[in-house]
Amino acid sequence: MQEKDLIPVLERIQKKYGYLPLQALKSVARELGVPAVQVYGAATFFKQFRLNPPGKYQIEVCMGTACYMAGGQVALDSFERRLKIGVGETTPDGEFSLERVACVGCCNLAPVAVVDNVVEKNVTPTRVDGILLSLGLSEENKENKENSNAQGK
Amino acid sequence: MALLNSLEELDKLKQELLSRKDPNKPCISICAGAGCIASGAGEVIAAFEAEIKKQGLSARVETKGTGCPGYCQRGPVVVIYPEEICYLQVKPEDVPEIIEETIKGKKIVERLVYIDPDTEEKATLESEIPFYKYQERLNLSNNIKIDPKSLDDYLAIGGYSALAKVLFQMTPEQVIDEIKKSNLRGRGGAGFPAGIKWEGSRNAPETTKYVIVNADEGDPGAFMDRALLEGNPHSILEGLAIGAYAIGAQEGYIYVRQEYPLAVENIGIAIEKATEYGFLGENILGSGFNFKVMVHQGAGAFVCGESTALMTALEGRAGEPRPKYIRSNIRGLWEKPTVLNNVETWANVPMIINKGADWFTQIGTDGSKGTKIFALVGKINNTGLVEVPMGMPIRDIIYKIGGGIPGGKKFKAVQTGGPSGGCLPENLLDLPVGFDELVQAGSMMGSGGMIVMDEDTCMVDVARYFLNFLTDESCGKCVPCREGIRQMLKILTDITEGKGKEGDIELLEEIAEVTGTAALCALGKSAPNPVLSTLKYFREEYEAHIREKRCPALSCKDLIAFYIDPDLCRACMACLRKCPAGAIVGAKKQIHVVEQEKCTKCGTCFEVCRFDAVKKISGEPVPPPLPEEERTLTRKGKE
Structure with missing residues (x-):
């Protein structure tokens, strides 16, 4: 293996582990004979790579132009509010992780989110709740929602 | 499948395939x-x-x-x-x-x-x-006819005949001449004439040369390259092999986004099949020409759509562009002459070889020949991929093909050219689509995104959205791009949050000029386009945000409020039940009220109200809620 294999190697590691463990990055640098900084540089430069483990359920909210105009930001805000995490984070129980992606090419269904590789269409705030409930969002968060609705009534 | 070793064997196979087909x-x-x-x-x-x-x-x-x-x-x-x-x-x-x-x-x-x-x-x-009727689908029409995983299907529609033609009937120089004569311009964005690019590489003295397919389609809202990769991968391979023969390359790369798993899969199968049949590999069709193709999966970086950044990434480093004192067709991948073209450009090559440059130049305008695929998305009835002859007025694309704007809304702008393209207003709708026409109007062809915006779209927020994207994607190597875009984004964010001040517009224009002039690569150079084009055509929207703290499109969250008109509210509980933030108070027969401090402005209430009682307002104070004792619904309004 040589320098030009760096990115394909990182892709394969991520495919296997779901992320790039630091130890693996060090091994890659050693095996390929490139400086560790180059490996780390590539691992942090490209959006597909992540340095921490993803959640059990991966939620990717499309922020392509068509989705943004159709309410993608509102969908992302809703996920953040319900999951109490920001983009690029994983819930403390390791259940959910949230990402924004540039375009999944399903503009006719905007706004969309990709949940565990399945495209969810027309993701309104109510749909966000539906998706999360179907994935068994933790009781604590559900209660929060019920409380706030009760206050509303 | 036995390796095809000559033109005769290819012809025989084609005859066989056709005779087998009823x-x-x-x-x-x-x-x-x-x-x-x-x-x-x-x-x-x-x-x-x-x-x-x-x-x-x-x-x-x-x-x-x-x-x-x-x-x-x-x-x-x-x-x-x-x-x-x-x-x-x-x-x-x-x-x-x-x-x-x-x-x-x-x-x-x-x-x-x-x-x-x-x-x-x-x-x-x-x-x-x-x-479909108004399109001219030279590339896309084959997609529905063939199984992309079947090479036989591609052969049955005349596939690989162009490759056979160049290998046995044309010299590399003749191929380049034909492409030059066709005036095929790069479909990836800049519109550089492909033939001239090829000729430069052909004439470079080195013996090792490369060809690359740029399939790192990163523009949000654009998916035409994916459609070709997924739907007709052999047409791209055939074009690439012809290019390799023309410049004298023996190796090619397809740099494709990892986010397109089906494209990766189909192009991989296509390479395998083509090698098995003898359209790739050693001694292709017995002609003595050797050419192999590798797939490289891009790991997600918009800047890698830029040719030199893509080559840096192929070499195994973070994808940063390099200065082009010497063009990459002379010194590109591993410092060797490299021809990089976009997916759609390569897919056009077999057609030009088969039908001739004279046929190709009949389609399109003086400066832009052939067809172009656009991803028509946004506020449009018919979202999808459309392929039209160059020179078609934008109005025809939006109204005849796209079916106009949904929901009876008014057209506001069309954005072309991806994140660093520009927004064109209604009075430019008759502009013919072409490389030069779009640039003159302050936008660009880009890879072919066409995003339609209606009256609900805030143009300041659109500019902010694109600059936010570009800030994320700027590689950070050169200061004008890294800092320029970031500062413009800060100003735009302030304006959309109601914190804009006099002088902001002028400052934006100044930074835009510096960024556009001094940035290293096309990403930075074109990054000011969204700002400058919206300023040019929609300046009054900027002024309303800055001076009146009002968003005319009722879109910027910090400048709008939702409130329920007590005269129209029927206390039906629809909004109250749906509100994800629990920000609506009320009960059956109790007129509902939005609690402004809890409202997240997601617009759910506005969408679900069947009585038009939920109002969006901007630039004016929210009317005070009815006192609680007056909220009981009286029956007078009921039919």
Whole structure:
């Protein structure tokens, strides 16, 4: 293996582990004979790579132009509010992780989110709740929602 | 499959394939592109296969999952050959009826054909549907005809005949001359003439040379390259092999986004099959020409669509662009002469070789020849991929093909050229689409995104959105891009949050000029486009945000408020139940009120209210809520 294999190697590691463990990055640098900084540089430069483990359920909210105009930001805000995490984070129980992606090419269904590789269409705030409930969002968060609705009534 | 070793063997195989094919045998083509799959095409394909098996028709009827024919809005799309009957929005439960009526009974299932929303006229054939009728689909029309995983299908529509022609009848110089004569310009954005690029590499003294397919389609809202990669990968390989022969390269790379798994899969299969048949590899078709192709999966970086950044990434480093004192066709990948063209550019090459440059130059305008595929998305009735001759007025694309703006809304702008393109207003709708025309109007062709915006879209927020994207994607190597975009974004964010101040517009213009002039690569140089074009055509929207703290499109969250008109509210509880933030108070027969401090402005109440009672306002104070004792609904308003 040589320098030009760096990115394909990182892709394969991520495919296997779901992320790039630091130890693996060090091994890659050693095996390929490139400086560790180059490996780390590539691992942090490209959006597909992540340095921490993803959640059990991966939620990717499309922020392509068509989705943004159709309410993608509102969908992302809703996920953040319900999951109490920001983009690029994983819930403390390791259940959910949230990402924004540039375009999944399903503009006719905007706004969309990709949940565990399945495209969810027309993701309104109510749909966000539906998706999360179907994935068994933790009781604590559900209660929060019920409380706030009760206050509303 | 035995390796094809000569032109004669290729001809023999083609004859064989054609004679084996019964033109009257029904073939059901189902789009298996990403858009249709997301709309349920996978289940439809499975239903067809199951039904055909159940009825014992397997030998008499063929089914095919194909690439994207473009009409995503009405997906899943099914086309039945030989008649070319087109059914739209097909569901698994429609399948038995289609088999019974159309395949066995040769009758049309009327409820599944296209119905014109205005005239209610029906269109049974694909070619009669207005969305397709006005297009000129040189590239896209093959997608629905072939199984992208089958090389035989590609051969049956004349595939690899252009490669055979150049290998046995043309010298590399003649190939370059033909491409130069066709004036084929790069479809990836800049529109550089492909023939001149090729000639530079051909004449470079080094012996090792490379060709690259740029399939790192990173523009949000653009998916035409994916449709070609997924739907007709051999056309790209064929174009690439012709280019390699012309410049004298023996190795090629396809740099494709990892986010396109099906494209990666199909192009991988295509390479394998083409090598097995002898269209790639050693001594291609016995001509003595060697050429192999590798796939590199891009790991997600918009800047890697830039040619030199892409090459840096291929070499195994973070994808940063480099200065182009010497062009990459002279010194590119590993410092060797490298021709990099976009997917669509390569796909046009076999057609030009087959039909000739004279045929190609008849299509299009003086400066821009051939067709261009656009991803028509946004506030448009017919979202999808459209392929039109260069020079078609934007108005025709939006209204004749796209079917206009949904919901009776008013057109506001069309954005072309991806994140660093520009927004064009209504009075430029008659502009013919072409490389030079779009640049003159302050936008650009880019890779072919075309995003339609209606009156609900805030142009300041659109500029902010694109700059936010570009800030994220700027590689950070050069200061004008890294800092310039970031500072413009800060100002735009302030304006959309109601913190804009006098002088902001002038400052934006100044930073835009510096960034555009001094940045290293095309990303930075064109990054000011969204700002400058919206300033040029929609300046009054900026001024309303800055001076009146008002968002005319009622879109910027910090400048709008939702409130419920007590005279219109019927206390139906719809908004109250749906509000995800619990920000609406009320009860049955109690007029509802939005608690402003809890409201997240998601707009759910506005969407669900059937009585138009929920109002969006901007630039004015929210009317105080009714005192609680007055909220009981009186019956007078009820019919």
